[in-house]
Amino acid sequence: MKYKFSGLMAPTLTPFMNDSEQKLSLGCIPQYAQFLSSKGIHGVLVNGTSGEGMSMTVEEREAATEAWAKAVKVTKQNLMVQVGGACLPDVLRMARHAEALGVDGLLCLPELFNSPAGEQQLVDYLSLVAAVAPRTPLLYYHNPPYSGVHVDMPKVLALAEKQIPTFAGAKYTDTDMQTGAHCLRVPNTSVFLGCDNVLAGAFALGFDSAIATTLNMVPGYGTAILDAVAKSDVARARQEQAKLTDAIFAISRNGGWVSTMKVAMNLLTDIDVGGPRPPLRPLTQDQVQQMKGELKGLGLL
Template sequence: MKVETMKFVFRGLMAPVLTPYANDRSFSIQLDIIPKYAKYLSSVGINAVLVNGTSGEGMSMTVDERKATTEAWAAAVKETNQILMVQVGGACLKDVQEMAAHAERLGVDGLLCLPELFNKPATVDQLVEYLKYVGQAAPKTPLLYYHIPSYTGVKVSMPQFLATAACNIPTFAGAKYTDSNLEEGTRCLEVKSETLGLFLGCDHVLAGAFALGFDSAVATSLNMLPRANIKILEAMRNNHPSEALQEQRKLSQAINVITRNGGWVSTMKAAMSLMTSIHVGPPRPPLIPLSDEQIGVLKEDLAALELM
């Protein structure tokens, strides 16, 4: 039987924020940086943030650390009037439920949840059943699924999943679709529902996705290259596809320069500290920070592109 579902009303561009760590061997979270971080994003036109996602290294943090980070961002966005989504998955179910309930008590605007990462769901029904338990812990907050098969290895049919979840989970409101398979992404957009939102999570294919009907994205490069992302979305909204493609090429070139000498989170954190006033420190192990030599090369490459 179909249930009435909630709607996560925000549409547009959302920054998956990086978690600031101390630049020493303690890797302690620097919560005092978060208010400044929120104001910086607001000042460059970013009105929504995702906390404790992949870029935020949520799965490398303890439950207490994730809750403290969520609390800091919840306080910060009250001053900036930004939308706040919190990723609660990537832990045992009881911890996920605890973090979901905690986020709801703080009044966050939405929850995002990874699938179970060890006992991976193999079918749509298994994934829906898991998210039902998560949704029950936060019955007043829209819940979105975090689809990132390159990390999780969970590869169920997303159109079928969205349709099934919308009929069976009262709080279900959509997904973050982090996959370059835009053929499947387009079929996801065709799922008949007025409440579902679909956020693209692939920075390299924004222009193509917007051309196919996506209207929202969660892109790491929004942290240090916000204007390029904004221009792509604005160009497509104004029916200027050639301009959007030109901006996408610039953005992809910059991302390729940033990420050529390390992993995604490690290089993005280095770029954030070089290109903005927000210093987010190194990634937490087992992620490997850039060496001094690699940072030097990154500086030169960014300067050549006139990005710093």
């Protein structure tokens, strides 16, 4: 495997100030990294979907990357940085910047407006990104519900692994476990599950790594599921997945994924990540109170 990490990785939430401009608030990143490390989360993904990377300027994304690169030198966590979701010159700039900081891996969304017309066009695009960061493993960010890009993922992995020397795998944010299982069979690639609701089933199929938003605020469920599957304790894995699913429903019931997860982070931890950046909508006070009540009912507050 070209990517030297397996296990659980948190797609970090980007802290914004609660002001009219919602400027970055990166002072909490060392505390954030220490918190995740103490909970058994030994990898972080920066500037992904949960991190609102596509709503940030290049300078902001680079600043967030720098803050996390500094923090993980202390915690010894694996650092993956998402560089896609922008125009190609900016993507290449961020890839170069991340490699210069010595990050462990790059993750890249496809072009989001002029979407790739097939697997080979996508791999050719990824080749351009890999070329400017030749010492850093590159993974593809497969997230069709957000990107709208639907491709044959096993084919993408096989083509990219042959064409791109540094290609290392993908973040697979899809509940299609049949295709996911086929992805796991492509040699020399690492596939990270990106769906919190199916961790137990995916681990049972053979996934050994996940990048899941709930690892930020309720990491115990994810670590328990992975441990249970490793010990062939199916009943415990199901129980922990059911608890996690209940928590997800309580959190996400009244708003968008990122907006609700940021509220949950603020409620369940000492890390203040602020609210979401428009056009994402913040929750109303009534919605926050409802979430708080349901989380108390689940014993999380």
